[in-house]
Amino acid sequence: MPAISLSNSIFRSFRRISPNQALNSHFGLKFALKCMFKYMENHHSNNSKSDSRGALIVLEGLDRCGKTSQTSRLVSFLEGLGHSVESWRFPDRTTGVGQMISSYLSNESQLDDRAIHLLFSANRWEKRSLMEDKLRSGTTLIVDRYSYSGVAFSSAKGLDIEWCKAPEIGLLAPDVVVYLEISPEKAAERGGYGAERYEKLEFQKKVAQSYNMLFDASWKIVDATLPIEDIEKRIREIVLDCLITCQKGKSLSQLWSC
Numbered sequence: 212m213p214a215i216s217l218s219n220s221i222f223r224s225f226r227r228i229s230p231n232q233a234l235n236s237h238f239g240l241k242f243a244l245k246c247m248f249k250y251m252e253n254h255h256s257n258n259s260k261s262d263s264r265g266a267l268i269v270l271e272g273l274d275r276c277g278k279t280s281q282t283s284r285l286v287s288f289l290e291g292l293g294h295s296v297e298s299w300r301f302p303d304r305t306t307g308v309g310q311m312i313s314s315y316l317s318n319e320s321q322l323d324d325r326a327i328h329l330l331f332s333a334n335r336w337e338k339r340s341l342m343e344d345k346l347r348s349g350t351t352l353i354v355d356r357y358s359y360s361g362v363a364f365s366s367a368k369g370l371d372i373e374w375c376k377a378p379e380i381g382l383l384a385p386d387v388v389v390y391l392e393i394s395p396e397k398a399a400e401r402g403g404y405g406a407e408r409y410e411k412l413e414f415q416k417k418v419a420q421s422y423n424m425l426f427d428a429s430w431k432i433v434d435a436t437l438p439i440e441d442i443e444k445r446i447r448e449i450v451l452d453c454l455i456t457c458q459k460g461k462s463l464s465q466l467w468s469c
């Protein structure tokens with residue numbers, strides 16, 4: 212497909228050139244990418260048999276690793292390229308279930324560990340069909356925390372990891388999980404700890420160990436201690452490659468296959 216070859220050669224050339232050249236060619240590159248995405252989106256809407264779709268991108272990591280900052284930067288970047296994209300986050304505190312979760316996180320209510328785990332999962336299930344509709348209609352979703360947070364935080368409390376995964380089975384599997392890696396100590400130095408239930412150094416250490424048990428082939432590890440702009444650049448590369456694969460018709464799959 213010509214648009215795919217175009218994109219591949221754009222990325223190859225972009226990797227070969229110096230930062231100054233990249234800066235100078237920034238607008239040309241942006242324009243080329245914009246044309247490519249428009250071509251692929253039009254191709255999709257003109258061909259009802261096409262399996263082209265948006266990508267499901269998840270950002271994960273410890274508290275304060277930079278997920279929310281990078282989510283909004285990435286969404287702006289993709290919007291600027293003319294791509295159809297939405298920013299999502301879990302927990303989604305706007306729903307009835309989300310409000311129960313929010314009250315628990317802010318220590319206004321108490322719940323059994325298993326009950327809150329299932330609420331977090333239900334909060335994802337209530338958005339599942341909308342998520343699938345959006346992806347199939349060509350919209351890319353950038354999701355700030357997902358099932359991995361659910362399993363990592365609950366298993367860090369001592370719940371069995373397989374029990375934690377069970378209610379997530381059948382949710383859509385991300386095309387890429389960007390894991391922003393930072394030590395709990397470094398993350399704590401960024402400040403802002405203390406307001407919510409899980410924001411304690413000792414607990415975050417256990418969460419980090421739990422995350423380590425969840426790595427699979429869909430994960431890309433990014434050093435979250437780099438300057439924000441460097442992380443942003445790395446995430447863009449990962450995500451643009453992934454968008455192309457999804458536009459080519461990669462099929463949707465479900466958790467929890469690994």
Ligand code: Z5A
Pocket residue numbers: 272273274275276277278279280281301302316331332355356357358360361362364365401407409410435436437438439442
């Ligand atoms: N939870 C759960 O138990 N089960 C589940 O299923 C789910 C979640 C989905 C709420 O999450 C809690 O719910 C969470 C897990 C649990 N508890 N904890 N802990 P949340 O997503 O609502 O938490 P949050 O408060 O929005 O975000 P966060 O995770 O704490 O932070 P972040 O989004 O990763 O980071 P940030 O807000 O982008 O940045 C934090 C600060 O660092 C900020 O001042 C930035 O300017 C700074 N920053 C960011 N990047 C950098 C770099 N590269 N260098 C220096 N400084 C930086």
Ligand code: MG
Pocket residue numbers: 278279280355
């Ligand atoms: Mg956040």
